[in-house]
Each structure stands twice: as structure tokens, then as C-alpha cells.
Amino acid sequence: MEHFEAIVIGGGSAGLAAAVALGRSRRTVLVIDEGNPRNAKASHAHNILGQEGTNPMDLLERGRDEARHYGARIIEGKVDTLTGSLDTGFTVTMTERSYSAERIVLATGLIDNLPEIPGLAQAWGKSAIHCAYCHGWEVRNQELLVLGIGAMSSHQAMMFNQLSSKITFINHNSSALAEENRATLEALGIPVLEQSVIAVEFDDQGTLASVLLANNQRLNAETLVVATHMQAQAALYESLGGSLAENPLGTYISVNEMGATEVAGIYAAGNVCNLGAMVMAAAASGTIAGAAINADLISSQLATS
Known part of the structure; x- marks a missing residue:
């Protein structure tokens, strides 16, 4: 040996x-x-x-x-x-x-264990990101959606708010958003949508086109922020x-x-x-x-x- x-x-x-x-x-x-x-x-x-x-x-x-x-x-x-x-x-x-x-x-x-949402794994590392320090500069001023799934999601919204004023928080897992974190999002002027995401959709180039919500609403954005x-x-x-x-x-x-x-x-x-x-x-x-x-x-x- x-x-x-x-x-x-x-x-x-x-x-x-x-x-x-x-x-x-x-x-x-x-x-x-x-x-x-x-x-x-x-x-x-x-x-x-x-x-x-x-x-x-x-x-x-x-x-x-x-x-x-x-x-x-x-x-x-x-x-x-x-x-x-x-x-x-x-x-x-x-x-x-x-x-x-x-x-x-x-x-x-x-x-990295991702939420089980169709399309999310294909977007991961490209138009679905997690770290403001790793990817934030590149998505500055973009339309951003933050997927609310756990305790770190509101923290992500706070960090990316430094980089773009166009952020929407999707409260995918409503039980995970504590009242103090909800208050922080409100203080920052970040709107909260009380919906779950059922799919992440792409355009012909494979980049993020929209996020489909449970109420069949489609949100258009350039980047999805998600914690793992x-x-x-x-x-x-x-x-x-x-x-x-x-x-x-x-x-x-x-x-x-x-x-x-x-x-x-x-x-x-x-x-x-x-x-x-x-x-x-x-x-x-x-x-x-x-x-x-x-x-x-x-x-x-x-x-x-």
C-alpha cells in the first residue's frame, strides 16, 4: 500500500x-x-x-x-x-x-439543498443566486426577487437591498418569516408577496424569464435570490x-x-x-x-x- x-x-x-x-x-x-x-x-x-x-x-x-x-x-x-x-x-x-x-x-x-421548485436547479449559479458578496455587484440595479423560505431569506433581502432598489420578497414559506423580520422588510420598503412559487421559467437563451406563483401570476425579473x-x-x-x-x-x-x-x-x-x-x-x-x-x-x- x-x-x-x-x-x-x-x-x-x-x-x-x-x-x-x-x-x-x-x-x-x-x-x-x-x-x-x-x-x-x-x-x-x-x-x-x-x-x-x-x-x-x-x-x-x-x-x-x-x-x-x-x-x-x-x-x-x-x-x-x-x-x-x-x-x-x-x-x-x-x-x-x-x-x-x-x-x-x-x-x-x-x-446546496435547494427548495423543490421546478426549474430552480437549472437556474442555480446563473440567474438563481444566494450570496450578495459573490454575485451582488453583477446584479446591481436589476429587478430582483427574493424567495422567502427560511430564517436567512430576510437577511438576503437586506443585503441585496444595498445593491438594487428593485426588490420583491416572495413569502414562499410564510411560517418562516418572523414578525421582526417582516418589520425590517417594511422599514426598508421591500414589498412582500404572500404567495408560493410553483415554477421558475426560462427564455430561449436559458436565462430567467419569470417566476410562476401559485395564483398563476407571473413575475418578471432578471435574478432570483434563494437561500439553500x-x-x-x-x-x-x-x-x-x-x-x-x-x-x-x-x-x-x-x-x-x-x-x-x-x-x-x-x-x-x-x-x-x-x-x-x-x-x-x-x-x-x-x-x-x-x-x-x-x-x-x-x-x-x-x-x-
Whole structure:
């Protein structure tokens, strides 16, 4: 079985940054990536100093080149099982092959669970968006519809109100809009429609044409703002006995300031442990986790010498 000092599971910004930090410290590191990044549908990535507006796939390709330059090995595939412990070492098993490691970085990201509305999944990442910092500048002054589905929806309306005065809040899930949040929307002058959405419709170019309400009314707009319930891709972590934390955004792996989880020898970086992390923050957490693992390995090697 081929052995590495560290195996990084997930090859997005966080995982590749961890691999670069480890590679630059002359550690043997393997990155295993399923090749399905969360922002694959987005045409541009923002808030990345010096790389503003870069295509996300181009950014990852540069990251892979940098990680390989420092000796990291990158393979594509799905990890089936993760077993072991800090004392015995860890084993990562894929179809017909296994690898061992002394430390693990989980950079497996998250799943955006969307409301089950026909057409919404096709619009996601294009004309259906969620983050004012990721997409807000690009939709400034547009006709915006905010889909009210949970506690974060009124917060989204507040954030996008900074960018456009043409906002309508659709109270899709009426039980989720607290009176204090309704009062905030009223204070901001954002109208609230007491209707549910039954479909998201497109024009011939595949961009948002209208939103169909339960009363058969069609609302024309350029962009739909919708929150998702974010679910950390953490089955491997849970299989080792790790438990997930939860906040209003969803579920995540809790880590300390260096990326260490409650399972000794397992670190996490990126969206799997910070649901709100944008690309630059995710990469920074990967660098921190990689540096922490290198220091951890030095201490371990000194203790056994």
C-alpha cells in the first residue's frame, strides 16, 4: 500500500491550498478529487485579491499546477472508506486501491439543498443566486426577487437591498418569516408577496424569464435570490465517530483555529467546516490546516526519535 504523510480528500481551493503548504514543507501528499466543485456553474469567481473575476475552473487548474510543482500527487476519484486512527495510521480506500497516511485533510465541501421548485436547479449559479458578496455587484440595479423560505431569506433581502432598489420578497414559506423580520422588510420598503412559487421559467437563451406563483401570476425579473440549506459532505468524518455541528445555514464540521477536528489526526478546511467561506477564505483555511499538519508531524517525529 502506497504511503503518504498526508492525504487531502477534496481538490477545491481549500484542498489544493493545503497541498501547496504541505508540499512546500517537503511532505509527501496525495490529493484525491471527485472533480465536482461547488462553483462549477459559475462563470466568474470574486473577492479573490489579484484574481478578481477569474473563471473558477481556470483558478483550480492553476492551483493543481502549483500543488504538483511542489511535489503533490493529484488523482481523480471517489473515496469509499476512511478508516484508522492517529495511533494506527489512516487508510483511504477507493475502488480497487488503498493508500495510507499519518494525517488527513477533509476538504470535501458541501451540498446546496435547494427548495423543490421546478426549474430552480437549472437556474442555480446563473440567474438563481444566494450570496450578495459573490454575485451582488453583477446584479446591481436589476429587478430582483427574493424567495422567502427560511430564517436567512430576510437577511438576503437586506443585503441585496444595498445593491438594487428593485426588490420583491416572495413569502414562499410564510411560517418562516418572523414578525421582526417582516418589520425590517417594511422599514426598508421591500414589498412582500404572500404567495408560493410553483415554477421558475426560462427564455430561449436559458436565462430567467419569470417566476410562476401559485395564483398563476407571473413575475418578471432578471435574478432570483434563494437561500439553500447547506449540508457538509462529511460521511467519511462521521464514519470515524465525528459529529456535526449546526447553525442557521446548515451542518458543518467543527474545527479549532488551526483546522483540527475532534477526531485526532483529522483536519478540515473550506466549506465543509465553514459554510460561508468564499474562495479566498476557503484557500486560507487550507493553508492553515497544511501548516498545522506539518508542525504536528514535526512534533510527532521528535517525540518518537
